[in-house]
Amino acid sequence: MKNITVIGSGTMGNGIAHTFAQYGFEVSLVDISGDALSKALQTISNNLGRQVKKGTITEEVKTETLSRIRVFTDLAEGAQNAGLVIEAATENQEIKLKLFKQLSEICNENVILASNTSSISITKIASVTKHPGNVIGMHFMNPVPVMKLVEVIRGYATTDAVTETIMELSRTLGKDPVEVNDYPGFVANRILMPMINEAIYTLYEGVAGVQEIDTVMKLGMAHPMGPLQLADFIGLDVCLAILKVLHDGFGNPKYAPCPLLVNMVTAGHLGAKTGSGFYKYTAGSKDLIVADKFSA
Numbered sequence: 001m002k003n004i005t006v007i008g009s010g011t012m013g014n015g016i017a018h019t020f021a022q023y024g025f026e027v028s029l030v031d032i033s034g035d036a037l038s039k040a041l042q043t044i045s046n047n048l049g050r051q052v053k054k055g056t057i058t059e060e061v062k063t064e065t066l067s068r069i070r071v072f073t074d075l076a077e078g079a080q081n082a083g084l085v086i087e088a089a090t091e092n093q094e095i096k097l098k099l100f101k102q103l104s105e106i107c108n109e110n111v112i113l114a115s116n117t118s119s120i121s122i123t124k125i126a127s128v129t130k131h132p133g134n135v136i137g138m139h140f141m142n143p144v145p146v147m148k149l150v151e152v153i154r155g156y157a158t159t160d161a162v163t164e165t166i167m168e169l170s171r172t173l174g175k176d177p178v179e180v181n182d183y184p185g186f187v188a189n190r191i192l193m194p195m196i197n198e199a200i201y202t203l204y205e206g207v208a209g210v211q212e213i214d215t216v217m218k219l220g221m222a223h224p225m226g227p228l229q230l231a232d233f234i235g236l237d238v239c240l241a242i243l244k245v246l247h248d249g250f251g252n253p254k255y256a257p258c259p260l261l262v263n264m265v266t267a268g269h270l271g272a273k274t275g276s277g278f279y280k281y282t283a284g285s286k287d288l289i290v291a292d293k294f295s296a
């Protein structure tokens with residue numbers, strides 16, 4: 001498996017493309033937006049440049065990594081030679097179902113189709129494909145080149161062989177994969193999102209301010225960053241979408257998104273990627289490798 005196709009070149013897609021290319025894979029990066037693809041290549045180049053400065057890779061590795069990434073706006077062209085497709089498009093069920101139906105037509109029957117979805121059912125995604133046994137969740141964390149975890153999600157029909165291949169491939173990338181079953185939010189977001197939502201409720205109810213809430217969790221619970229800053233980095237639209245999946249999936253009011261989160265997303269304040277969320281950011285920067293970019 002040498003050829004990897006990554007679909008979606010946003011926050012996660014560019015990190016996934018970067019990581020596979022750095023480990024020697026040929027990567028086809030696909031997006032409906034040519035503009036997003038140009039930005040992704042720039043972000044990858046900047047992030048590799050930072051790794052060179054830190055001394056973790058050489059200038060030569062940076063050049064080789066960039067040379068292994070090709071970009072496409074046409075899905076069929078970008079996916080035709082793939083041994084593995086990793087979908088990291090917008091967190092929207094309709095978009096993902098349409099993409100997987102198309103991929104199932106484009107790719108041959110041995111190709112593994114993975115989704116980086118934070119919360120949408122892998123079983124549901126698999127149900128629109130011809131070979132649901134080949135569909136799996138490969139949930140990378142942000143920023144992908146840095147974070148060690150890959151949450152590997154087995155859909156109802158995912159085969160043992162496909163699961164083992166993806167676990168092994170994740171280890172090849174220097175990651176530590178963890179296998180989980182397909183229920184709303186899987187493990188990571190089932191635990192993380194209620195905490196973020198509760199932090200937003202705490203702000204909404206005036207218990208404390210943004211800085212205070214984040215400081216309590218950083219200094220008191222030894223979290224590397226506060227939940228509100230983390231929400232900004234994840235994207236408030238992504239947080240809202242995941243909470244809706246938990247709310248719908250379990251039918252439990254404890255997952256109801258805080259009205260303040262709903263308002264902020266409606267107003268287009270989506271966090272770091274729009275320059276404004278609970279904190280203010282360098283205009284429109286989605287370059288999340290540097291965690292000290294915000295000013296509050």
Ligand SMILES: NC(=O)c1ccc[n+]([C@@H]2O[C@H](COP(=O)([O-])OP(=O)(O)OC[C@H]3O[C@@H](n4cnc5c(N)ncnc54)[C@H](O)[C@@H]3O)[C@@H](O)[C@H]2O)c1
Nearest residue numbers: 008009010011012031032036088089090091117118142234
């Ligand atoms: N942001 C995070 O911290 C995070 C962490 C883990 C998983 N995820 C998941 O990763 C996925 C991507 O999230 P993101 O934060 O990178 O989103 P993003 O908004 O930064 O990027 C999404 C990209 O998908 C593209 N896109 C939309 N429809 C497409 C289509 N039909 N074909 C090709 N490209 C398409 C958009 O143009 C955009 O460039 C989501 O499923 C999200 O839940 C996000």
